Amino acid sequence: MVIKKRWIVLLMIFLVTPLLMLGSTNTVRADDTATGAQFYLAPVYPANQTDKTLGYFVLKVTPGQKGSVSVQVQNTSKTNTRKIQLTPTAATTSDAGQINYSPSPKKADPTLAHPLNRLFSKPVTITIPPDESKVATFEYIIPEAGFKGQILGSIHALDVTEEKSTTGQFGLHNKFAMAVGIILSQNPTQTLAPDLKLQQVRPGVSNKHPAILARIQNRAPQLFRGMTINAKITKQGETKTIYQYKLKDGSMAPNSNFDAPILGDEKGIPAGDYTLTMTVQAEGKTWRFKRNFTVTDKEAAKLAGANNAGNQQPPWQKWLIWAAIALAVLIAGYGLYLLGVRRGHKNDTADAHHS
Template identity: 25%
Template sequence: MKRKLQIALATALTFGMSQVATTAFADNSALGVDPIFPASQIDTKTGYYDLKVEPGQEQNLEMTLMNDGDKPMLVHMSANPASTNDNGVIEYGKNKIKVDESMTANVGSMITVPKSVTIPAHGTIKVSAKLLVQSQRFNGIAVGGISFVTDPEAGKTQNSGVQIRNRYAYDMGVVLHESDDAVTPNLRMHQVQPATVNYHTAILARLQNDQPAFITDMKSHAVVYTAKDHKQVLSGDKKNQKVAPNSHFDYTMMMADGQKLQPGKYVADIDLTAKQGHWHFKQTFVVAADQARAMNQRNVTISHWACWQIALMILAVILLILLIIFLVRRDRKRTAELRRLQMSVSEVTNNEGNQN
């Protein structure tokens, strides 16, 4: 039962009222992590560390690591601040997202973990991480995570010839409180600009939560239109997004497949509603001619044939069809002529035979 609970926690995207995630990136994970809560744990029913701390406080965070596999498992560990990715999902593992400038309490810097540990096959080990709370007092909450990532396993080769190499990951959330004072999150919109996302054209709006509090269950409606005549360029809705405390992300608005971005002045209008508040942003941005050209060139859904190239190809196809018709007709005429000659020769031969 305890092992099943760990697997359930490992596949959950969010857990608990504060939306702290405990995630795994492989099904039927052989890796399990069981936190051993210290006396400073606020709620022992959560699947993550939710600690009441004081400035400068030092303590160990212990956890049990489990390996259900048949071979020893090498696990790499890291401590990281919580961040928000461009899909509106909170991440607690190691990533390339820059720490937001509003963050004054970086949990990743307060925790020291072993670089790697080895768990024996079908075994468990106890691991300790050192938490040293910063001396400067912080408001609200400080959020981060301890990440566990295994080396890729030598996988099995399927009938298709593709080799599957499993790599397991598990993130344990860490939430620190120094007071019970509630803090209200706050969204701000910074620059808006076009960009290429997965070889598709998109409009990105940088959103920032500059307060030490979560934003959860956020839904939004976004429209981009031309500033001159208010002609709508794109629109879209999103839901179930979350934003970590003191983090930023690029709110992504995708253009339709095959749609070209024209140079000019535009307005991005984004309306966002969450449990913690409502925000409405409007911002003008300009797309230069060379910028639009570059975006369109990189968009794989847009045909890059010029009009004269298309006309030339159509002409070539027509000429090819006419050539085929000509060759077919010529072949038919030659075949018919050959048959007539054969019939004539046959008649002459018959006549000579009758005269003899």
């Protein structure tokens, strides 16, 4: 009896230990989540700032001008030194249809003549002692020929402090970031109208989901907000809507583009000929686009494969599920075994009393 119990206990330990190890590989420390960002970023306004109550930079500049932009970084931690990476960044438009002030891997729009980061000095990383602040300054040079409209971007701050867990080992930690926006303009009071184009329509993948990607381009050197989009896809020559997309309160950076994702079925998008009909409204203007496109057999198969790959579970997750099932069965079986032993013991005791 003792041998059987020891064997069961050892087997349970064997199953539980890997589960605990797997469960701890991708955790984030609770104190990191509770603490939040341990630094603060604020603009230091130069003389050519148009409004010192905004909380971001709007600078009036002239052709060939050399100037500087400074930000103050405050370490709000009382005990830890922070290392903050500061990067001048050109603004883009995310595929969610919103202005993005963070560094982006996407290729710059071909109409963007002067990305903000190319006008500014290089990124810097500063080290700030606990409860102290430092000022970082970036130099910029405006092109001799000047420019029309706006140049938009930010000073992006990322906490790159290396931290150890309570056990002394390096682990996964939240990466906190923030940004201070920058608008450069030769005439800050001037507002240019958006100039929107439908660049391309193609099948693709959005967040591991088959989609038709409609690339919308803002060719104007002017940011704008309050954009609404209504789009539908039909089979060519038909009127029934099979896929649709809606966006409210979108925004776009100057001289940027984004791929509006019109999601298809989970199983994919069948090969065939389709028509995209799209209406975009912003700044009191309306754009209507209509484009025929084709999804080839090869593209349809690729979309279906991408969706299946996205839905597949990693091998370790399958192992984890089977191990959990085995553990549950083992615990249930062990419980029934103990119940049977106790009942047998009671019966033996009753028989002994009767005898």
